[in-house]
Amino acid sequence: MSVPSLRRQRAALRVPWWGRLESRVITALVALGILCVGASAYLVKLTVEYFDGLVGAAIERSDDAVDIAAAHYGDLVAVYKDAYRARARALAREVEAELGAADLDDVSLVLGRALEAEADLVALSLVRGDEVVIEVERRGLLPEGSGAWIWVAADPVELGGPLFVAENLELSVLFALDPAIERRHQALGRLKREGEHIAVGPRVIVDRDELENAVFRAIAAASALVLMIAFIAGFLLARATTRKVSELSRVMREVAGGDLSVRVRSLGKDELGVLGAAFNGMLDELAAAQGKVAYLERVSAWQEMARRIAHEIKNPLTPIQLAVQNLRDKDPKVNARFSALLQTSAEIVEDEIEALRRMVGTFSQLAKVPEAQLAKVSLGRILTEFERAYGHLTEHASDRLEIVEAPDVHCLGDRQLLKQCLVNLVENAVLSCRDAGREPVQVRIRAEVMDDEVEIWVEDNGPGIEPERRERVFEPYESSREDGTGLGLAIVKKIILDHRGEVRVETSELGGAAIVIRLPIEQAPT
Amino acid sequence: MKRRAFIAAGLGLPLVTAAGGRELLRARRADFVEIGESVLMTVSLPELLSTRDRDAMASIESAFSTTLVFEIKLYRSGSARAVSAQRRIVKIQWNPWKERFGVQTSDPGQGTRTAYFRGRNRAIAWAVGLDRIQIARSQDLDRGRDATYFVTVVGQRNPITAALLPEDVVVGGQGQGSDLSAFSRWIGIFIRDTPAAEKTFAIRTTPAFYLVPR
Numbered sequence: 001m002s003v004p005s006l007r008r009q010r011a012a013l014r015v016p017w018w019g020r021l022e023s024r025v026i027t028a029l030v031a032l033g034i035l036c037v038g039a040s041a042y043l044v045k046l047t048v049e050y051f052d053g054l055v056g057a058a059i060e061r062s063d064d065a066v067d068i069a070a071a072h073y074g075d076l077v078a079v080y081k082d083a084y085r086a087r088a089r090a091l092a093r094e095v096e097a098e099l100g101a102a103d104l105d106d107v108s109l110v111l112g113r114a115l116e117a118e119a120d121l122v123a124l125s126l127v128r129g130d131e132v133v134i135e136v137e138r139r140g141l142l143p144e145g146s147g148a149w150i151w152v153a154a155d156p157v158e159l160g161g162p163l164f165v166a167e168n169l170e171l172s173v174l175f176a177l178d179p180a181i182e183r184r185h186q187a188l189g190r191l192k193r194e195g196e197h198i199a200v201g202p203r204v205i206v207d208r209d210e211l212e213n214a215v216f217r218a219i220a221a222a223s224a225l226v227l228m229i230a231f232i233a234g235f236l237l238a239r240a241t242t243r244k245v246s247e248l249s250r251v252m253r254e255v256a257g258g259d260l261s262v263r264v265r266s267l268g269k270d271e272l273g274v275l276g277a278a279f280n281g282m283l284d285e286l287a288a289a290q291g292k293v294a295y296l297e298r299v300s301a302w303q304e305m306a307r308r309i310a311h312e313i314k315n316p317l318t319p320i321q322l323a324v325q326n327l328r329d330k331d332p333k334v335n336a337r338f339s340a341l342l343q344t345s346a347e348i349v350e351d352e353i354e355a356l357r358r359m360v361g362t363f364s365q366l367a368k369v370p371e372a373q374l375a376k377v378s379l380g381r382i383l384t385e386f387e388r389a390y391g392h393l394t395e396h397a398s399d400r401l402e403i404v405e406a407p408d409v410h411c412l413g414d415r416q417l418l419k420q421c422l423v424n425l426v427e428n429a430v431l432s433c434r435d436a437g438r439e440p441v442q443v444r445i446r447a448e449v450m451d452d453e454v455e456i457w458v459e460d461n462g463p464g465i466e467p468e469r470r471e472r473v474f475e476p477y478e479s480s481r482e483d484g485t486g487l488g489l490a491i492v493k494k495i496i497l498d499h500r501g502e503v504r505v506e507t508s509e510l511g512g513a514a515i516v517i518r519l520p521i522e523q524a525p526t
Numbered sequence: 527m528k529r530r531a532f533i534a535a536g537l538g539l540p541l542v543t544a545a546g547g548r549e550l551l552r553a554r555r556a557d558f559v560e561i562g563e564s565v566l567m568t569v570s571l572p573e574l575l576s577t578r579d580r581d582a583m584a585s586i587e588s589a590f591s592t593t594l595v596f597e598i599k600l601y602r603s604g605s606a607r608a609v610s611a612q613r614r615i616v617k618i619q620w621n622p623w624k625e626r627f628g629v630q631t632s633d634p635g636q637g638t639r640t641a642y643f644r645g646r647n648r649a650i651a652w653a654v655g656l657d658r659i660q661i662a663r664s665q666d667l668d669r670g671r672d673a674t675y676f677v678t679v680v681g682q683r684n685p686i687t688a689a690l691l692p693e694d695v696v697v698g699g700q701g702q703g704s705d706l707s708a709f710s711r712w713i714g715i716f717i718r719d720t721p722a723a724e725k726t727f728a729i730r731t732t733p734a735f736y737l738v739p740r
Contacts, residue, residue: 067588070588077623145640151623185590186591193590197686197721204714204720205721206719206720210718210719210721211713214714215716217716218712218715218716221716
């Protein structure tokens, strides 16, 4: 394959940095975010404008109220002045009545009494034009500039009586007014002036319009922040999801390309993770099934070859043996050396014929493995029958075959073939132990129920099987023993696969190998 | 543009904006005289309280007090450090009890003086004028053409301070919840224009003056 085409193939298998699904999910999230944030921002804008309108109307009403109050202040001042004028006139009449035609020297006394009689009088004076002729003022009063009082001068009042008329005198009265009225009016002015201003915090004062704009800017910034967070979150979320989809897609493409060894990396515990795990499980089963099919095909090919070889070899063996026997029988024995040579040659030929006959026998054994006739069979029965038939493991009394009582389960299987499997396995175990010099030989058969399957363990105390050979030992004619045919385990595996089961090699607690047969349990009808 | 320059430009933008929003100093001719040990200045800022400003006039005639604050600083040419600084506060209002316009002037260390006027415009002219105001003692200034000085006057009409506002006008103040307080601070970040006064007008006297050597 050329380099560019390899690159194209790798590029096709590589997960894209920015996938379409990813961009669609992010676009959808961002669009949704913009929609939500935009709608919220618009609602906030409407709310702010609505309340601003209400506040504006309230401020206008407040301004109107201030204007009205200010007008009242003017009226109040006028009323006060009228009252002061009236009181001044009344005082003038009192002074006229008290003095009558008296001398002006008594005026100070009269004015002093009048001053004492009225608490808010500051000064009483008789004036002639701008000239102050006589003045009486209250002592101990704070000056006007101190802010303690407002001094209000009433317009001078003409005095009747001959004395005052002759002197052209008028009465001038100065009143003291509580400045609280003025302070309240100034507070009203501040209220009107600062109605459009709002303090945001202890030292920040803003115009109402500027505050409204600041609120819009703040909401816009917050919205942008939210959008940015939504975008980042959407990006991460979409990426986390689409990465998994991309991973699944990649593995599927490779499987479609024929590679069943590829697996989906762990995708977490969500639905996509479960899908990935299920896909991996499916690939495992597919690979196992593929392996079984390949194995059965290989065994089948071996069986066919064994059958033909057995047929082709077995037929001429008998004539050859008869011919050799004839040759030996017809020996005239005239020449001792010739007779010895003939005898030796005949024995050699007969030995080889016997060897060929044994080989043909093993070939026939493989070729004649029958098709399994599956029927519901009790595992306990199989083990019991096996123990009855093969209880004496070897001719050595110390050798021991232990068959643990089987659980009460049924399998769908061929009783004879399953027993043959056990025979093959036990024979294999004993021979391995013998070759390794184990004394005494121990073989144990036990069964364990695993969910809806049962495992039959055939264990020995032999040398065991190295991990790297554990798959290979089931191949036909694969044996580590010098006199082994290498067919025992192959026949076992073939039979077990025909039972839709599995067989594998483990390490035994007895120290040797353990051949484990796994068979599906046939559920008892309820 | 390098990243550092870009960041500097970004950080500098608000300062530029803020500078753009600041009141500019208008050039204005002023009279300076040296009498005894005092240097006196006469200048006027009629823009601060224009008789054409109907709201301001209405406020005055409604007997509401209008406050003018003058920040007066004397600088030596070429220096950013003020040689002297002072503040004058003027309050002008219609006094309905006396039926006069009262103009109350407060200078630090000189007490408060009140003048009454029958005419509004005369009262305003008096209020916005800085007439022979002492800006420095002559002994504090160098003499000669090499030592020139100028004065800046920042006038504010009805300055706005939080202290003037009633408590319940402060948004996000204490007792309104931490969320509202945080929101208020968040809003505060986006406030660009914080008015210091109802109106601000600032001048810089020109040409510069100097004290004649004795």
